Amino acid sequence: xxxxxxxxxxxxxxxxxxxxxxxxxxxxxxxxxxxxxxxxxxxxxxxxxxxxxxxxxxxxxxxxxxxxxxxxxxxxxxxxxxxxxxxxxxxxxxxxxxxxxxxxxxxxxxxxxxxxxxxxxxxxxxxxxxxxxxxxxxxxxxxxxxxxxxxxxxxxxxxxxxxxxxxxxxxxxxxxxxxxxxxxxxxxxxxxxxxxxxxxxxxxxxxxxxxxxxxxxxxxxxxxxxxxxxxxxxxxxxxxxxxxxxxxxxxxxxxxxxxxxxxxxxxxxxxxxxxxxxxxxxxxxxxxxxxxxxxxxxxxxxxxxxxxxxxxxxxxxxxxxxxxxxxxxxxxxxxxxxxxxxxxxxxxxxxxxxxxxxxxxxxxxxxxxxxxxxxxxxxxxxxxxxxxxxxxxxxxxxxxxxxxxxxxxxxxxxxxxxxxxxxxxxxxxxxxxxxxxxxxxxxxxxxxxxxxxxxxxxxxxxxxxxxxx
Numbered sequence: 275x276x277x278x279x280x281x282x283x284x285x286x287x288x289x290x291x292x293x294x295x296x297x298x299x300x301x302x303x304x305x306x307x308x309x310x311x312x313x314x315x316x317x318x319x320x321x322x323x324x325x326x327x328x329x330x331x332x333x334x335x336x337x338x339x340x341x342x343x344x345x346x347x348x349x350x351x352x353x354x355x356x357x358x359x360x361x362x363x364x365x366x367x368x369x370x371x372x373x374x375x376x377x378x379x380x381x382x383x384x385x386x387x388x389x390x391x392x393x394x395x396x397x398x399x400x401x402x403x404x405x406x407x408x409x410x411x412x413x414x415x416x417x418x419x420x421x422x423x424x425x426x427x428x429x430x431x432x433x434x435x436x437x438x439x440x441x442x443x444x445x446x447x448x449x450x451x452x453x454x455x456x457x458x459x460x461x462x463x464x465x466x467x468x469x470x471x472x473x474x475x476x477x478x479x480x481x482x483x484x485x486x487x488x489x490x491x492x493x494x495x496x497x498x499x500x501x502x503x504x505x506x507x508x509x510x511x512x513x514x515x516x517x518x519x520x521x522x523x524x525x526x527x528x529x530x531x532x533x534x535x536x537x538x539x540x541x542x543x544x545x546x547x548x549x550x551x552x553x554x555x556x557x558x559x560x561x562x563x564x565x566x567x568x569x570x571x572x573x574x575x576x577x578x579x580x581x582x583x584x585x586x587x588x589x590x591x592x593x594x595x596x597x598x599x600x601x602x603x604x605x606x607x608x609x610x611x612x613x614x615x616x617x618x619x620x621x622x623x624x625x626x627x628x629x630x631x632x633x634x635x636x637x638x639x640x641x642x643x644x645x646x647x648x649x650x651x652x653x654x655x656x657x658x659x660x661x662x663x664x665x666x667x668x669x670x671x672x673x674x675x676x677x678x679x680x681x682x683x684x685x686x687x688x689x690x691x692x693x694x695x696x697x698x699x700x701x702x703x704x705x706x707x708x709x710x711x712x713x714x715x716x717x718x719x720x721x722x723x724x725x726x727x728x729x730x731x732x733x734x735x736x737x738x739x740x741x742x743x
Contacts, residue, residue, distance in 0.1 A: 330396075331399065331400070334394040334402075335391060335428065335452050335453065336373075336393075336394075336404065336406050337390075337427070338361070338389055338390045338391070338408055338423075339361065339423050340361065341358070341385075342360075342528065343356065343357065343383065344356050344357070344358035344414075344416065344417060345446060347416070348384070355382060355384065355487055357384070357385035358412060358414065358417055361410045362408060362410065362654060362700075363390065363407070364406065364407055364408070364652045364653065364654045365404075365652060366405065366702045367403060368404075368678070369397075373404045373406075374392065374395075375393070376390070376391060376393075377483075378390065378391055378450055378451075378483055379483060380485050380486075381484065382487060383487060389450060391450075392406050392425060394734065401735050402734060403650040403734040404734060405425075405650045405651050405652040406424070406425035407422065407424045407652040407654040407716070409656050409718075411723070412528055414525070415525070416518075416520065417525055417528055418526075418527070418528070418635075419525065419528035419634075419636070420656060420722075420724070421516070423531070423727060424532060424716075425652075426532060428450070428451065428510035428512040430511075431503070432512075433503050433533055433534050433535065433536065433621045434447070434501065434502040434514075435501045435534055435562045435563075435638075436515055436562065436625070436640075437494070437502075437515050438497065439491045439494055439496060442520045442521060442522075442526075444489075444491075444517065445489070445490025445517050446487050446515070446516045447461070447490055447502065447504075448485060448514045448516060449485065449486045449488065449511050449512075449513055450484075450485040450486075450511065450513075451481065451485070451509055451511050452483065452512065453482055453510065454483070455482055455508055456479065456482050457481075457506050457510070458479055458507050459505065459506045459507075460475065460504070460505045460507075461475040461478065461503075462502070462503040462504075462505070463497065463500055464501040464595055464597055465497035468594075469595045480506075480511055490515070499562055499597045499598070501597045502515075514532050515531050515638075516530045517530075517531070526630070527627065527634055527637075527724075528635070531623065531637075531638035531640055532727075535643060536566075536619035536620060537641070537643070538615065538616055538619055539613070540620060540641040541611065541644070541664055542611065542613075542623070542624050542642065542715075543664040543714060544609065544639065544660070544661075544662030544714075544726055545559060545612055545626060545639050545726075546610075546662075546694075546717050546719035547605045547606070547607055548719045548720060549634070549720075549721040549722070550628065551629055551630075552605065553604060553605070555604050558603070558604060559602045559639075560599050560600065560625045560626075561573060561599070561600050561612060561625075562597055562622065562623055562624075563590060563599075563600065563614065563621070564595075564598070564621050565594065565619065565620045565621075566594055566595060566618070566619070567592075568592065568593055568594050568618075569620070570591055570617060571589075571614055571616035571620055572587045572588065572614070573588040573613070574613045574615075575603070575605070575610055575613075577608065577609075577610060578610055578611050578664070578691070578692035578693075578694060579608075579694070584605065588600060588602075592616070592620065602624070609692070611713075612624050613666070614641075623638050623641065624638070625637075625638055625639075626639065626724065628722060628723070628724050629721075635723050636724065637725050640726070642713040642715050642728035642729055642730070643713070643728075644711040645712065645713075645714075645732070646709050646710060646712070647706075647707070647731065647732060648704055648705070648707075649706075649729060649730075650702060650703075650704050651704075651705060652701075653697050653699055653701050653703060654699065655700045656699050656718040656723070657718060657720055658718055658719055659696070659698070659717070660694050660696050660697060660717050660718075661675065661697050661703065661705065661717075661729075662692055662694050662715050662717060663693050663705065664691075664713040664714070665688070665692065666711065666712075667711065668689050668690070670687065670689055671707065671708070672684050672708065673687055673693070673710070674706040674708065675695055675697075675705055677698060677703050678701065682706070687712075697716075713729075715727060715728050715729060
């Protein structure tokens with residue numbers, strides 16, 4: 275056998291060394307990357323740039339409910355709506371003047387039925403606060419009682435937690451478009467079988483500068499505890515519900531309630547129990563709740579002045595889309611705050627009555643959103659007017675309350691308690707929590723008349739907007 279000798283040159287030897295070194299380097303790089311991936315890397319992040327900008331104030335538009343309406347007073351047409359009583363309006367701004375006003379048409383109402391809108395423009399770049407509210411007393415054979423409501427800005431979505439369609443009850447849904455652009459609303463009724471959009475309620479036209487009145491029975495027929503969601507397109511709409519009650523042949527009260535907003539925590543301040551309902555089982559107050567999710571809510575009733583719970587907190591199981599009512603138990607005469615906490619957003623309102631005989635009245639007390647800045651409110655005409663202010667915080671606070679043109683009155687409110695301040699009807703007041711979040715309501719309560727108006731944040735002052743450039 276011949277052995278063949280291969281001669282390796284210096285160049286070939288250098289090339290082989292380079293190949294081996296390259297392979298070793300590649301293996302080392304892979305091992306290094308793998309080891310580096312397993313090690314904790316330093317957290318390096320750049321927070322996004324953000325600016326908090328307060329927009330220039332715009333005009334404030336307030337829509338009022340107008341006169342109290344009656345259903346079926348015409349023998350020729352049982353479904354006809356007519357004016358039962360005009361409302362008395364208290365209105366003004368923080369300059370001591372009155373904002374501009376004009377009428378909203380109500381084309382389906384017989385009689386002088388114009389509701390009113392008020393428009394307050396800013397003074398240059400300075401906001402001018404305005405407030406308005408109305409009230410009416412009735413003593414007719416088919417309607418009797420006292421009602422009060424605030425004039426509010428329109429919204430794109432509103433919720434009404436109240437009313438029913440049982441025999442003897444009447445409900446009228448008021449949809450006002452105070453703007454200059456036509457709106458269309460969809461009404462969704464939440465009842466025993468969940469949310470339903472009734473025929474004809476998918477797209478209800480609300481022309482500009484017009485208020486439309488819809489009988490509740492035509493929307494929620496057969497529902498004893500409905501909750502309504504009103505969704506607007508085209509332009510925002512102001513929503514409220516007028517209710518009246520007859521027991522046998524005796525009028526049992528009248529009320530006008532405003533819309534509420536979903537929230538995890540709802541506070542209903544100023545529930546003032548009076549009359550024959552005080553101390554009576556199942557008669558003092560009932561709270562209506564709704565959540566669009568399955569959840570558990572806790573309802574707590576506290577003595578407004580003492581801040582102590584009345585009984586144990588009440589757990590309430592909520593099924594998605596199904597309203598539920600919870601009796602608040604026996605409540606003695608006095609002022610109370612109802613608080614609801616849930617794991618999912620809920621809407622809430624509490625119903626109360628002064629009794630069940632002749633001359634009784636009832637009211638829906640709606641949840642009041644928190645506010646922390648000075649807010650102008652209008653107290654309409656009525657007897658035994660008071661402002662209730664609830665402090666939900668764990669710290670004591672001082673709230674300033676001043677009638678327009680009067681010296682401010684400092685009110686100390688301990689943590690978890692409320693203050694009830696007697697005020698003069700038909701007058702404007704400023705409530706200044708001085709940065710502390712509070713909930714408030716204007717109320718009227720005696721043996722034959724009860725009404726409540728939840729206080730909302732001042733619409734004239736725009737909220738800061740976070741901008742990410």
